[in-house]
Amino acid sequence: MTRVNETHAPDLRSWVGSANEDTTDFPIQNLPFGVFRRRGSSGPFGGGVAIGDQILDLAAAAASGALAGDARDAAVAASRKRLNDFMAMGPAAWSALRLALSRALRTGATERGRLEGCLLAQRSAEYALPAAIGDYTDFYIGIHHATAVGRLFRPDAPLLPNYKWVPIGYHGRSSSVVVSGEPIYRPLGQSRAEAGDPEFGPSRRLDYELELGFLVGPGNRRGEPIAIGSAESHLFGVALFNDWSARDIQPWEYQPLGPFLSKNFGSTLAPWVVTFEALAPFRAACPRAPGDPEPLPYLNSERNRASGSVDVQLEVLLQTEAMARSGLLPARLSRSSFVEAAYWTPAQLVAHHTVGGCNLAPGDLLGSGTLSGPHPEQAGSLLERTAGGRQAIALPSGEHRTFLEDGDTVILRAWCERSGARRIGFGACASTIHAPKRAP
Structure with a gap:
């Protein structure tokens, strides 16, 4: 059972402004995962993380150089058309990616310049099931x-x-x-x-x-x-x-x-x-x-x-x-x-x-x-x-x-x-x- 850690600190703020609004479902303390693509696109779906009213494209984030080591490996797995491979990696990988994203999305993070171009407004996205549900x-x-x-x-x-x-x-x-x-x-x-x-x-x-x-x-x-x-x-x-x-x-x-x-x-x-x-x-x-x-x-x-x-x-x-x-x-x-x-x-x-x-x-x-x-x-x-x-x-x-x-x-x-x-x-x-x- 996961214990409270630095990613849950209530005073954390993000350089994604909408994540700091009191009414948002997706502050930096949340970082839920889903599968999306740009609305109207014929391209493939891929994994993303909700932050405020935006989605961080995990494929783009992994390619940007903002993530390294276990976190980057986890982001690559989570960037596919379904999250099953990422889900299979287990808690250590999930936690490593969550911590890296939390630090990279915080106010003052040096990764901001690399990640700003990896965002898509949620209103511009369409979604698929987050996982291929076998049973x-x-x-x-x-x-x-x-x-x-x-x-x-x-x-x-x-x-x-x-x-x-x-x-x-x-x-x-x-x-x-x-x-x-x-x-x-x-x-x-x-x-x-x-x-x-x-x-x-x-x-x-x-x-x-x-x-x-x-x-x-x-x-x-x-x-x-x-x-x-x-x-x-x-x-x-x-x-x-x-x-x-x-x-x-x-x-x-x-x-x-x-x-x-x-x-x-x-x-x-x-x-x-x-x-x-x-x-x-x-x-x-x-x-x-x-x-x-x-x-x-x-x-x-x-x-x-x-x-x-x-x-x-x-x-x-x-x-x-x-x-x-x-x-x-x-x-x-x-x-x-x-x-x-x-x-x-x-x-x-x-x-x-x-x-x-x-x-x-x-x-x-x-x-x-x-x-x-x-x-x-x-x-x-x-x-x-x-x-x-x-x-x-x-x-x-x-x-x-x-x-x-x-x-x-x-x-x-x-x-x-x-x-x-x-x-x-x-x-x-x-x-x-x-x-x-x-x-x-």
Whole structure:
């Protein structure tokens, strides 16, 4: 687990002026990684680092002579069309590059003259997925979400007996994970009313799911579990993640093997990956409620209990097509936090995922599952926010929503702030709902 170091000093300032603004997600204390190219270009994508409202092109930075040694080697690996090679290098390489970039981007750095020409405004960029995602696993660590959804179907016993013993997860579809800004097409599938035969058509209860995505760094050999004490050295970073869900398709299809068409049509990942090192000042305890069972030994450690969680603030906003035409800003639907929402930590997910012998690989994605607080205004999905579709949400445009309609844009945001540390953010994870491309 990375400790606080000189890159986190709250008084650091950058010669990139926008990085010093109080409202930026990307001060010099953050330095998240992503993959980009100039908007409208036909050239290849490449790795970059967000600093203020700019992107530092890592290929150009490596060629400029501003970086040397291990940091330059890491920058070359991170400059490729996906970050997988860089992710595979491990914490020492990640930290070396982060430290070199922090020093080179600070006010007064002698490297400024070499790096100024390596910047591109974020408004002039387009993005690709930060990694080639070989496998995607969706967990279910949001205890308030699990309780609220369980209460809709099992009022007397909303949580199943295994929930507080084992991190629940299932294997998702990596091929339909897309980067923020890509459209999400309303899925087609079978659904069934309370009585009668199933019918086929577009989902009428399309929903978002507010999640964090954890991206794997170095993997492990098949048959060799990752111990809880070293699990975080196998995690590169965190990005906002929206794992869309078709609530009317899922109940009919998910028994006995789980969701299928209701989940495989699309998941949206933010372009910027905030490293676990950047999150060091915001670590938090993961206590269990009195009476809850202690995790089994392979999921338990003193360090994980003391600081295995991360204090990330979370927000969901919605802008309908009518709101956009009228110039109305997106409306906030919910506000929550990872600490309050998550029952299991990122390290526990890695330890559990591999304990049976499963091999993870660089760029694999672990979704947290929907993150909700205990109150309706903290819901990470419309299913909870509208009490299963029974309580419509009133929007500033005069419109109402129980589930998503075509033209709706869902925007996820997240940030960390704490006394004695510089606020950092995750950027936005946004997609607009489109009608199905065609019906068979």
